[in-house]
Amino acid sequence: MIDWPIAELLPHAGNMILLDGVLRFDDDSLEACATVRPGGPFNDPDGSLPAWAGVELMAQAIAAYAGCRARREGVPIAMGFLLGTRKYSCNVERFPAGSRLTLRALRSLEDESGMGVFECHISGDGLQAEARLNVYRPPNAGDYLAHVQETPHD
Incomplete structure (x- = not known):
């Protein structure tokens, strides 16, 4: 495990x-x-995570x-954005409370x-989910967010 x-x-x-x-x-x-720990912002009342939360887990990976x-390059952690996902599939409707999950993210x-x-x-344990995620990490997230907020939206 990484320290x-x-x-x-x-x-x-x-x-x-x-x-x-x-x-x-x-x-x-x-x-x-x-x-999967009960009481989080995405948990159902029984403590499970709905299958759609798998996309957030993947994005965090x-x-x-x-x-x-x-960290390896000695630069600050930067904000990134999840743009979308393709072909998300999951073999369960929810990840039960207490489930231990392994996540893998491979840059393609x-x-x-x-x-x-x-x-x-x-x-x-009996769980499988997979997807392709599209992400964007602008060189300067603060400037990017300011520009997005100033741009008129219809």
């Missing part, structure tokens, strides 16, 4: 952090672990990958503008 605290790798805070830690990291991939890269494309595509997988 870096997960809270230092993600631009999330408090109960928005769904991952427990990073198991492995290399130039193109990350493997992380998570335990990608953010942890970016955080590990930033990344360009200089900050656009990236990752193949992501979640596995656990």
Whole structure:
């Protein structure tokens, strides 16, 4: 397991952090672990996570990958954005409370503008989910957000 605290790798805070830690990291991939804990912002009343929350778990694995890269390169953790997902499939309707999950994110494309595509997988006891996530990490997220807020929307 990587010794870096997960809270230092993600631009999330408090109960928005769904991952427990990073198991492995290399130039193109990350493997992380998570335990489904009741009382989080996405949990159902029985403590389970709905299957759609798998996309957030995958996005956090990608953010942890970016955080590990930033930490290795000695630069600050930067904010990124989930643009969308393709072909999300999950063999369960919910991840039961107490489930121990393994997440894998494999970078399949990344360009200089900050656009990236990752193949992501979640596995656990009888659980399987997979998707391709499109992400964007602008060079300066603060400037990007200010520009988006100033742009008129119809």
